[in-house]
């Protein structure tokens with residue numbers, strides 16, 4: 315049912331945690347299942363995302379996509395990070411069952427919310 | 437949104453894992469969200485549940501209810517374990533938001549499936 319990469323990022327998620335005094339924080343909720351996700355970005359003066367952490371109450375698919383998404387945005391600049399789609403994250407995980415696609419949207423939405431938070435502060 | 441007990445059992449879940457050569461194993465899926473749960477029971481010759489472990493791909497509410505449910509069934513006999521309802525587990529957790537009640541059903545269903553598996557083998 316789940317790819318090896320999904321199971322790897324689910325059982326050993328990367329970048330779980332919080333960042334104090336983050337440059338941007340994005341919190342989103344999933345109306346379909348009631349889950350929540352928060353992403354913290356640490357962006358340097360050149361606009362590079364040097365660190366990123368996430369927390370979620372979501373399921374394994376939400377954990378795996380957030381873990382992969384944080385890996386993909388790390389080291390990118392703000393413009394590049396905005397272009398990372400949910401589809402790119404799912405492709406990097408070798409796909410997700412159709413019923414779990416809505417869970418994966420949490421990561422994209424939380425990153426966009428955190429980038430928006432950063433933009434409005436700068 | 438979530439009680440302290442829910443957050444405690446979510447962030448520090450009890451009895452996560454597998455039991456080799458378990459007396460009963462129950463695997464159930466949640467049609468509403470596509471998540472899965474498996475519970476392993478180790479039942480001794482007197483019919484007492486001496487050990488119990490679970491694994492889930494489900495969300496934080498599924499993790500917290502399973503963790504609490506495994507604590508409640510441990511040390512009980514099969515008849516007592518069958519009487520532990522989803523409501524009793526949620527009460528022990530000081531409640532869950534309405535949108536997450538479907539997640540909590542996974543634990544009850546998986547325990548019943550594991551007890552059924554044990555019964556058919558004995």
Ligand code: FES
Nearest residue numbers: 469471494495539
């Ligand atoms: S949303 Fe699937 S178990 Fe909670």
